[in-house]
Amino acid sequence: MSYKPSSLFNLIQTVNKGLFLPHIQRPFVWEEDQMRKLFDSLMRNYPIQTLLFWKTKDEIKARKFMEEVEWDPDLSDFYEPNISKAGCEKVFVLDGQQRLQTLFATFAGAVKATDGSRAEAYFDVTGGDVLSDDGLLYAMKFSTSALPHPWYRIADLVGKDAQRNAEELADEMNDHLDTVEDALQAEQRPTAADQRSRQKRVRRNFGQLVSLLREDKHFWIQELDGVANNFSYATVLDIFVRVNSGGTKLDASDLMFAAMKEGWDEIEEAIEETTELLNSTNIGFDKTFPLKCLLVVHGRGAEASPEKFSGSGGAKLLAEMKDGWDRAEAAFQELRDFLKTDLKVYAEKVVRSHNSFIPLFDYLYFNPRPNERSRALMRGYYYKAQLFGWYSQGTDKVINGLHSAVGQACPGGFPMQEIKDYFVGRGYPTDLQKGHLEQTRLRFLLLNLVYVDQMGASPFDVKSKGNEPHIDHIYPRHALSTKLGLAGGEINTLGNYRFVGATDNIRKRAELPASYFGRLKAAGTPVEKHLLLDDFAADTDKLAFDVATYRDFRDRRAQRIWEICSRTVNPEMAVVKLGGGA
Known part of the structure; x- marks a missing residue:
């Protein structure tokens, strides 16, 4: 080496x-x-x-x-x-x-x-x-x-x-x-x-x-020379897994606990148990997340640093956190239940920022047991935050800015309008538009939303490890290109995408949709959850392989996806214009 x-x-x-x-x-x-x-x-x-x-x-x-x-x-x-x-x-x-x-x-x-x-x-x-x-x-x-x-x-x-x-x-x-x-x-x-x-x-x-x-001084390389030496693929694969999984790593919370233990010796255990609770949804929260949540609801801002827990100010903060722990613990449990039952979040791939959940905790701390209308608005907030990159920069500043809206009793319910006003002021989009469905970087999040809506469960909640969903074309890409002469813009679109398990995707042949979905339906698979259109699901033979049928299917299915997504992401809109160009 x-x-x-x-x-x-x-x-x-x-x-x-x-x-x-x-x-x-x-x-x-x-x-x-x-x-x-x-x-x-x-x-x-x-x-x-x-x-x-x-x-x-x-x-x-x-x-x-x-x-x-x-x-x-x-x-x-x-x-x-x-x-x-x-x-x-x-x-x-x-x-x-x-x-x-x-x-x-x-x-x-x-x-x-x-x-x-x-x-x-x-x-x-x-x-x-x-x-x-x-x-x-x-x-x-x-x-x-x-x-x-x-x-x-x-x-x-x-x-x-x-x-x-x-x-x-x-x-x-x-x-x-x-x-x-x-x-x-x-x-x-x-x-x-x-x-x-x-x-x-x-x-x-x-x-x-x-x-x-x-200059040759800023970047250092270790090289396994598998040409001159015997580094087998199995050995290299083992090395790869180890270096990418890592060992025990210090995070910001580890540095803070040293400053906190004197004021509340049980806090590290409480935080570790809370982190484990939140991670039952398969999201990889670290111990800094619940600490930031506690700092926010106690009015100290989202910036996590050991200095906040030292001196007389630190002693006062720890006393407040200890006295309010029962309330915070209940809010963490509600947040976990919201992630699991409402959002059905089971994979990091559909979460672009863990910090986007902190305002939800902030709201639940001051507004426990929200009604269904508020829960719908909270779901809308989550999807907006992920889709529009609300937490892509200045994260702590964003969390602190939203605290004035969500960090108090809200008798009118979840304050979606105040949140939207804040992000409009920062130059971010706040409403899902039809054009968003064509953005490549959003297709995974949007497709996940559709499957959660249709299946009532996360497509990532799989029994077989390694069988998490892949994006696949309903009408095969290669056949559309070579046999029907369609360009990529007509093929690689949300109306023609679905999820398929990784294992099934590897085994799947480039089969035409009428045959493929016909076999699935005969085997008892609910193909309507994938196709989204009742007439095609009722009679899979209608999935004929010609340009007119493909375009009709793709465009109508895209419209159906828009209806599902707009209803979920824009719940604050009393009437969603389904047919417009919004």
Whole structure:
């Protein structure tokens, strides 16, 4: 096993040429806020852990990194059959996919925006002096259009600025910013000291950015050489499982318990039992989650830190938490029941943010045993939060902002309108529109919603481990393309998608729908829950394989999906216009 440093430039140059992902790797799951945090860590010179690679000539299915990050990709589009063959030497990433994909997208690629356009990474090179609401010193964001100075397009470092050094880039940027500032009115112009401070930050930031890309000191690689040594696939698979499951990891709560035990020695046990209760829904809450819930309802804000539990203020907080524990415990039990019976959440894949549940706890703490109308609004809030990325950035600030709406007795029920007003003010969507059904990154969440509505249970609540649902085409994609000549936009649409168990999906042949669903129906499978249209479910022979029938089925089924989703996500609307273009 070798252990060596590498420059980011060398890593980027090998991506999709000699460096690939093995088929056992999960999809890319990081959100943009995690990508920004990684960039901020690198700019601060924080270590980001070793990358683990495996060199082999074995026949292993190889997958490319995404040159443009898609949030819900079809992984089959990225496999490389020629690279996968036995005898072809390749290097696989066993640990570090999320970090490398983020770095590749930031320095040489892009992400796909919600409208499908290409968004590239830009860095504010004047940053480094003030913490943002997210706790970041260095602002990086993805934009579909070129941003003005002081934003710098990071990909230019491997493009048009590849031959330039940090001093040249910093001088050019500072000259431009100096000219802009000198043209300002006297009262708006920064002082000479402020200007010098900014110039220094720009020089430092370009120096660090260039160093990250070109120097062999920021990234370290451990490589299992399966060509020169005997690293069998079974051994490597065992290593992969271990490094990706991890051991016992310290989280923020572990640091806080040391400060808390003196005031309430039973608190760690109470928190651990609460975390275990919440995780009976198969969601991976850690101990920080119930602590943040308690901090919020006791008016201390969602930011979890040991300092809140020290000194006289900490003693007062612990006394309040201890006195109010019976009430909090009841609210945690209600939250768990809401997750299990109302939302039927059984998998991390349909939860984009654990923190989105904190306002629900906040509401239940002050409003126990809500009526069905409030529960419907709470369900709507949950789906809106997941679909619209309400917690994609500034999470603690969002939770604190909502506390004024939900953290009190609400005789009028769950305050959906106040919550919507808050997110409108932050520039987020608040109502499901028909156009959302065509967004690739939302299709899994929407399809899960439909199955929960139709089945009355989570499709992820499976008896056989490893048989969690996959998205599958009702009318086979390949046949629609090759035999009927339809383009991808007509095929890859929610009206033609359904869930199928992973095991069944592997075994399933590319069978035409009339035959396939006819067999399922004969075997007693409730095909109406998949097809959603009574006439096709009653007579599966109607699923004829021709363009007119396919389009009729797809469009009517999409309309039915819209009706189900809009009813659930927009429960506050007294009348939902089912046929409109909303």
